[in-house]
Amino acid sequence: MNSSAVFKALADPTRRKILDLLKKSDLTAGEISSRFEMSKPSISRHLNLLKNAGLVNDIKKGQFIVYSLNTTVFQEFISWLLHFVDGGEKRS
Numbered sequence: 001m002n003s004s005a006v007f008k009a010l011a012d013p014t015r016r017k018i019l020d021l022l023k024k025s026d027l028t029a030g031e032i033s034s035r036f037e038m039s040k041p042s043i044s045r046h047l048n049l050l051k052n053a054g055l056v057n058d059i060k061k062g063q064f065i066v067y068s069l070n071t072t073v074f075q076e077f078i079s080w081l082l083h084f085v086d087g088g089e090k091r092s
Contacts, residue, residue: 002053006077009053014038015046019069022056026068 009015018032033043047067050056054073058065 003077003080005053006055006073009050009055012046012049015050018043018046018050019055022067022069026066028064028066030064032067 010019014036017036021027021032021035029040029044029047032047033040036043047056047058051058051067054070056067057070058067060066
């Protein structure tokens, strides 16, 4: 897990909204872009950043690419955050 990439990905409200959508169900890029008032290339850049951070997976199904959450990276990230917080409390 690249924590810097995860922080960068989570810093943007559009990417957080995409993650919220994917929390409910897997979606194609077209289904995701239909929920935003921005260009498809802009959504594609957001999806690529999320993918590069490991937060989403994509799989090609016919002509479509279907995106889903990668919960493993979320679990690793939360574990890392908790370890960081626990370590800080022990020093006090």
